[in-house]
Amino acid sequence: MNDTSTLKLGHIQGETGIWEMVIGLEIHAQISSKSKLFSGASASFGSEANRNVSLVDAAMPGMLPVINEFCVEQAVKTGLALNAKINNVSVFDRKNYFYADLPQGYQISQFTKPIVGEGEIIVDLDDGEQTTIGIERLHLEQDAGKSLHDQHPTKSYIDLNRTGVALMEIVSKPDIRSPQEAGAYVKKIRSILRYIGACDGNMEEGSLRADCNVSVRKSGEEFGTRCEIKNLNSIRFIIQAIQSEAERQVDILEEGGTIDQETRLFDTSTGETRSMRSKEDAHDYRYFPDPDLLPLEFSESWVQDIKEKLPELPDSLKKRLIKDFGITSYDASILVEEKDYVDFYQQAANGRDGKLTANWMITELFGALKKDNLSFLESPITSENLGELISLISNGTISGKIAKEVFSEMMKSKKSPSEIVKEKGLEQVSDDSEILKLIDQVISDNQDKVNEYLSGKDKLFGFFVGQVMKLSQGKANPGVVNKLLKEKLK
Amino acid sequence: MSELLDLNLVEASKALKNKEISSLELTKAYLKSISDTSSLGAYLEIVEDKAITMAKESDKKLIDGNARPLEGIPVGIKDMFCTKDIKTTASSKILENFIPTYESTVTQNLWNDGAVILGKLSCDEFAMGSSNETAAKGNVINPWLKNKKMSPGGSSGGSAAAVAARSALAATGTDTGGSIRQPAAFCGITGLKPTYGRCSRWGIVAFSSSLDQAGPLTRTVSDAALMLNSMAGYDQKDSTSANLKMPDLMDYLDKGIKGKKIGIPKEYTQNGISEDIVNFYEKSIAWLRDEGAEIIPVSLPHTKYALPAYYIIAPAEASSNLARYDGVRYGARQEASSLDEMYELTRGNGFGDEVKRRIMIGTYVLSSGYYDAYYLKAQKVRRLIKEDFENVYKKVDYILTPSTPTTSFELGKKQDPLTMYLNDIFTVPASLAGLPGISLPVGLDKSGLPIGIQLIANSFDEAGLISTARVLEMSAGFNFIADGAAK
Amino acid sequence: MPNKDTIVDVPTVNKIARLSRLDIPEVNKESLTNDLNNILGFVAQLDEVDTSNVEPLASVTGHKLPLRSDDVNDGNIEDLVLKNAPESSSGFFVVPKVIE
Numbered sequence A: 001m002n003d004t005s006t007l008k009l010g011h012i013q014g015e016t017g018i019w020e021m022v023i024g025l026e027i028h029a030q031i032s033s034k035s036k037l038f039s040g041a042s043a044s045f046g047s048e049a050n051r052n053v054s055l056v057d058a059a060m061p062g063m064l065p066v067i068n069e070f071c072v073e074q075a076v077k078t079g080l081a082l083n084a085k086i087n088n089v090s091v092f093d094r095k096n097y098f099y100a101d102l103p104q105g106y107q108i109s110q111f112t113k114p115i116v117g118e119g120e121i122i123v124d125l126d127d128g129e130q131t132t133i134g135i136e137r138l139h140l141e142q143d144a145g146k147s148l149h150d151q152h153p154t155k156s157y158i159d160l161n162r163t164g165v166a167l168m169e170i171v172s173k174p175d176i177r178s179p180q181e182a183g184a185y186v187k188k189i190r191s192i193l194r195y196i197g198a199c200d201g202n203m204e205e206g207s208l209r210a211d212c213n214v215s216v217r218k219s220g221e222e223f224g225t226r227c228e229i230k231n232l233n234s235i236r237f238i239i240q241a242i243q244s245e246a247e248r249q250v251d252i253l254e255e256g257g258t259i260d261q262e263t264r265l266f267d268t269s270t271g272e273t274r275s276m277r278s279k280e281d282a283h284d285y286r287y288f289p290d291p292d293l294l295p296l297e298f299s300e301s302w303v304q305d306i307k308e309k310l311p312e313l314p315d316s317l318k319k320r321l322i323k324d325f326g327i328t329s330y331d332a333s334i335l336v337e338e339k340d341y342v343d344f345y346q347q348a349a350n351g352r353d354g355k356l357t358a359n360w361m362i363t364e365l366f367g368a369l370k371k372d373n374l375s376f377l378e379s380p381i382t383s384e385n386l387g388e389l390i391s392l393i394s395n396g397t398i399s400g401k402i403a404k405e406v407f408s409e410m411m412k413s414k415k416s417p418s419e420i421v422k423e424k425g426l427e428q429v430s431d432d433s434e435i436l437k438l439i440d441q442v443i444s445d446n447q448d449k450v451n452e453y454l455s456g457k458d459k460l461f462g463f464f465v466g467q468v469m470k471l472s473q474g475k476a477n478p479g480v481v482n483k484l485l486k487e488k489l490k
Numbered sequence B: 001m002s003e004l005l006d007l008n009l010v011e012a013s014k015a016l017k018n019k020e021i022s023s024l025e026l027t028k029a030y031l032k033s034i035s036d037t038s039s040l041g042a043y044l045e046i047v048e049d050k051a052i053t054m055a056k057e058s059d060k061k062l063i064d065g066n067a068r069p070l071e072g073i074p075v076g077i078k079d080m081f082c083t084k085d086i087k088t089t090a091s092s093k094i095l096e097n098f099i100p101t102y103e104s105t106v107t108q109n110l111w112n113d114g115a116v117i118l119g120k121l122s123c124d125e126f127a128m129g130s131s132n133e134t135a136a137k138g139n140v141i142n143p144w145l146k147n148k149k150m151s152p153g154g155s156s157g158g159s160a161a162a163v164a165a166r167s168a169l170a171a172t173g174t175d176t177g178g179s180i181r182q183p184a185a186f187c188g189i190t191g192l193k194p195t196y197g198r199c200s201r202w203g204i205v206a207f208s209s210s211l212d213q214a215g216p217l218t219r220t221v222s223d224a225a226l227m228l229n230s231m232a233g234y235d236q237k238d239s240t241s242a243n244l245k246m247p248d249l250m251d252y253l254d255k256g257i258k259g260k261k262i263g264i265p266k267e268y269t270q271n272g273i274s275e276d277i278v279n280f281y282e283k284s285i286a287w288l289r290d291e292g293a294e295i296i297p298v299s300l301p302h303t304k305y306a307l308p309a310y311y312i313i314a315p316a317e318a319s320s321n322l323a324r325y326d327g328v329r330y331g332a333r334q335e336a337s338s339l340d341e342m343y344e345l346t347r348g349n350g351f352g353d354e355v356k357r358r359i360m361i362g363t364y365v366l367s368s369g370y371y372d373a374y375y376l377k378a379q380k381v382r383r384l385i386k387e388d389f390e391n392v393y394k395k396v397d398y399i400l401t402p403s404t405p406t407t408s409f410e411l412g413k414k415q416d417p418l419t420m421y422l423n424d425i426f427t428v429p430a431s432l433a434g435l436p437g438i439s440l441p442v443g444l445d446k447s448g449l450p451i452g453i454q455l456i457a458n459s460f461d462e463a464g465l466i467s468t469a470r471v472l473e474m475s476a477g478f479n480f481i482a483d484g485a486a487k
Numbered sequence C: 001m002p003n004k005d006t007i008v009d010v011p012t013v014n015k016i017a018r019l020s021r022l023d024i025p026e027v028n029k030e031s032l033t034n035d036l037n038n039i040l041g042f043v044a045q046l047d048e049v050d051t052s053n054v055e056p057l058a059s060v061t062g063h064k065l066p067l068r069s070d071d072v073n074d075g076n077i078e079d080l081v082l083k084n085a086p087e088s089s090s091g092f093f094v095v096p097k098v099i100e
């Protein structure tokens, strides 16, 4: 095994040198519409087989598509959020191929003239760095149905509920250089889609899937032959699949082999990619403009209307959080990941210590939710209550240590922190005379240690502080304890 | 009974409204005609019970004075129109058992206006053909000659034959490159293809989506006007449907053509036209001049390229439109152990030779490496053809041409696909340009076969097309009845 | 466009038949190849037309693509959807096993 610890992410050490990954992503995002792209059947998930199917979706003879306005609007909105060029005239094409869950024998998609052209987004990496990833295009298309292969030994079962559901395919430029960058890119796209409400981003239900195009090259060389890994539905799988695919390609190239351009599947059980068996059938999709649909046209003023209604997006919000609340870029990028986080944070931090609020939210709240297996929306602690807790810490009512106790009680009982503090009598004690009493008690109980301290064992100071705090059940104000102890033990 | 069959649609409608006849007796007369002329093979499916029920309902409305525009009129429907609970096969084996659960917009419009369905009419398979010989259930015979089996034309051959044989008072057809106008010409009746977008395509089995249009086949121009009044209309379910109101065509029957300009394109008389047709074409020009029209020679320079462009575009769209016939959700399936084998056997077995040829051509011209040379080139030529018409319509109101280069031919005589394609040489240009066209009979040739003349109007000018056709109809005074028609 | 006489050969016809999912019996292949060559030879006339400055025309309608509002007003008709199916089971269409 090579020592990979010094390698950059996305680099692979081979016998012949260091290989670099080149990655491009095609994200399929299901539009959060009520009905399908070209029919009035429901686009909802999880219904009984063939329930959400119209005669149009089943491609009955003579059935015709009529486009859903909401879907067009979401594509434009997304294009604007991706800082991309909006094409006021675009064309729907038919992509022709035979498959059991493709009733028409073609997918209605956009090929030469997509609704959205080039754009770019800023992606936040784990080390706090940022990078810009280019967007090649975004187009509207129909989803396919679902084939179930495990219901019968010699038959496949076909459910057309997903057939015709509206998708946006967002194609990146091959600008991504590591699996982690790919993961961050998907995260960012998902976050943008959720902000603007174009897609719920639910990867488990398949609302967001990615095809990953992966190739490797020696630094500075031309792009290598790429393979496409189809339909990855979690960020973890995206990262794993790209890493293992790149390693596979390096192994082949190092042995003097060549890469076949092909479509591959990621096997989650082995963590490796494998070639799709149906690949021997060379595809020729015979794209041509769908004669059942006319070119899609809209005015610039319609686009401007949508632009004006666009909510504040993560990048701008992040800058604002840093400026208004003085938090770190890293904390800000975590908070803007989800619209719900930012809204919560802004309410909790309003008029309070922004840094402290961010710490409590990211470390304590996120940690506790994860431990209890709760989603953010299920949080027992509201933004008002977290904000109140921050106030109690800041104004000295409770110490940080007591705050943690209050916090875990808040997780359990959903009560407000002031209520908990009052009920349990947890207010911090800062009164000199009360603390002096405790100090006297500790000194008299530990006369031997006092002597050691006075004869030069300075380290014991911490011990006295601890004893006083313990005696106060944590309620003594540590600052005051420190100050008074120093005077007492002179 | 025979007197009932003598009435054309407009006359029958009047007689029904005046309570001189009932829809039940009219419908029964036509049902009897259907059985009397069954050897022609025009009908694929007869729905006697339904016809009787609908006729009775119409009679009620007639008695109550609530008659709708087509109340009680028995019509035949080309098998390309999906009809709810009535087998719809597009004359193909692959759809031999298909029973739609829905009704096409155009036929629904007819029923909403009181028409009575007699049954489903044969056509070329998936409307691909010009002789009705590609129908899975066999040829339809042109009723015109009793001693010879002549082609009714295609693809709406069953529709044209039924109207000519008086086994339907009127019929629906679809026209992609001439499939209404050419069979109308062959069978001595009137066939109207409206402007693309005038009739909804929803529920009509698609052949070539950018060209397909429904229209009526009738005995007279006024009958066509009355039928199209009901068939046409905006439909939100068809994105290519035109949201334009069509005026009541019956108001345009007697407008005349004084001062109108008729264009005579020089490209339509050049080669291979039969002499009799040329004679009647010249007569038609003279008749229109006599009625006060100004005759203007015009040129449509790209006419020659219409047919080759059509035989790229139509098969290309068809290859994709027919991909849905895969044996999964409907239609005749050939069992096999793998999905791909099932597809290949189902489609190889279910489609006839002409359909397979067109699918192959269509697949080829769209395939990688050939798209630009064939498909894109054809679309560019299509624009030039459309521009030819646009230029001519700056100078004239209507264009007059023969409908076909020859009259009907004997069944089984034209084996070569390419020779067959040449039938549509005069109808295809207007199809590519999306323009409305009508073919009406103006005389008989030496062997006693009808000759059709075509009028082409500018987009959405069906009203003017009707006025002009009506003038020509009156001048020609064509009142022959086919030898094989029900008496 | 290529030479008129031999635009497609039998292997090409096999390829196109495969793309079209059409089983063509061996005995028919030669005559089909001939027919296709005749038709493709005929349409090759378009080569004569100068289209260098011509935009392709996909649709003759002058209007814009109409948009519908996002309402659920269809579906819930599994019985109608499955009614003509050659094979179905517990609400699914059934086909020979597909191998991915």
Ligand SMILES: [Mg+2]
Pocket (backbone or CB within 6 Å): A026, A211
């Ligand atoms: Mg892809």
Ligand SMILES: [Zn+2]
Pocket (backbone or CB within 6 Å): A028, A141, A169
């Ligand atoms: Zn896609």
